[in-house]
Amino acid sequence: MAELASLVQRLEVAVGRLESISGPEGSGDCAGGAVSVFVEAYDEIISGPVAQYVSLSQKIGGDVKTHADMMKHAFSSQRQLLATASSSQKPSDAVLVTLMQPVSKAIQQVQEFREQNRRSPQFTHLSAVSESVPALGWVAMAPKPGPHVKDMLEAAMFYTNRVLKDYKETDKTHLEWVKAYVSIWTELQNYIKQHHTTGLTWSKSGPVASASAAAPRAPAGGCAPPPPPGPPPPPMDLSGSSGGSGDDNRNALFASINLGADITSGLKHVSDKEKTHKNPALRSNAPVRTGPKPFASPPPRPAAFATPTPKQPPVFELEGKKWKVENQEGAQDLVISDTELKQVVYAYKCNKSCLQVKNKLNSITIDNCKKLGLVFDDVVGIVEIINCRDIKIQVMGKVPTISINKTDGCHVYLSKDSLSCEIVSAKSSEMNVLVPKGDGDFTELPVPEQFKTVWDGNKLVTTSTEISG
Secondary structure (H helix, E strand, C coil): CHHHHHHHHHHHHHHHHHHHHHCHHHHHCCCCCCCCHHHHHHHHHHHHHHHHHHHHHHHHCHHHHHHHHHHHHHHHHHHHHHHHHHHCECCCHHHHHHHHHHHHHHHHHHHHHHHHCCCCCCHHHHHHHHHHHHHHHHHHCCCCHHHHHHHHHHHHHHHHHHHHHHCCCCCHHHHHHHHHHHHHHHHHHHHHHHHCCCCCCCCCCCCECCHHHHCCCCCCCCCCCCCCCCCCCCCCCCCCECCECHHHHHHHHHHHHCCHHHHHCCCCCCCHHHCCCCCHHHHHHCCCCCCCCCCCCCCCCCCCCCCCCCCCCCEEEEECCEEEEECCECCCCEEECCCCCCCEEEEECCEEEEEEEEEEECEEEEECCEEEEEEEEEECCEEEEECCEEEEEEECCCCCEEEEECCEEEEEECCHHHCCCEEEEECCEEEEEEEECCCCCEEEEECCCCEEEEECCCCEEEEECCCCC
16 A cells, blocks of 8 residues: 555656646746756655655554645645746846745644644654754755754754654654654755755756745636726826816916015015014914924824633643643642553643652653652653753652753752663753762752863763853
């Protein structure tokens, strides 16, 4: 079934290329009707690793399949931009932004889908894709777009490794899915290095690209274009006025002009006694203007009220093998006692709360929480802290690994049985590990946040740095 889906994907790409060649005016590809070399190379990525990723996503199904359809659309949008660049000269920055909008919107759609489906059982897959899809923004990078794709791939590795770990013994399809997805960005790096080393390559000839190239092409046999707008309204007749006919007004105007210097003879003479700048006492009796003041600032607009984010109801339940603890606010008595070895705990958006997990279970994940305290007995897998602030963890038994990622402020209290625990941190600050002493007290040790890297002649050597005072 997967092979059939991959074949269909390849046929779709081939048909699209044939249509672009045979269509009117090349359908946005090179002016001569032929497809550019770098567009053909990009088509190989779409028909290769992208098609394989989409095929495996369809086999997995669910949210992964929906996400893959969005990614397929994103690559299609970028392919259209590359076709425009292959047949047109580089436009102004304003037009360039318009041309890149379809790719930008596709990236945003992929990321929003992940945020809207945080409770999905396939959330790890969605996160891997969402963290790395900004790599498609390489078209806006110069002069080194390749390293940007590499950085985005590294951002996804945290989640792809979790998929490999979770499905290593259960479903090989997910392992193939990870391999196919990673190969997309690996092939894209090679593609950029070969065809767009210093940035998106534009044609040296042909017309300058216009903003209309970003609009989706109308399908054959579609609806007719809308009729042209009607003629503009007739010009306003300025000859008439409320005071009389146009001829009378014109005659009066020319008569005044013909007076010459005598035009001021009808003005009233103002003596020095009547001038306010020479008689300050007259200013207090001056009439008050009732008309608008010159250069008066407009009245302040009423402030727009931001729509409050709806508060989600708290969740504390066992769903399958996952304990879900979500949206808890100020809850100090959260206790999970009836646990099994295959169960996991997932805490999300909990604030100023305390969670206690008894007995032994598989793993614990703390995501997007603030000022949360976690106390647990034994974990056979991993304890993960992601996107959190001010977290305190106390290990009562054993845990092999604690991962801290994108977190500010984390205190880890180890037990005597967990001193061999590995603590892996990335993009985090204010981390401290507290090791027990013999008298029941703890010794607090900071986790390094700053590192020094040097070249020793053969490889890079990285060591932590300590800054005093």
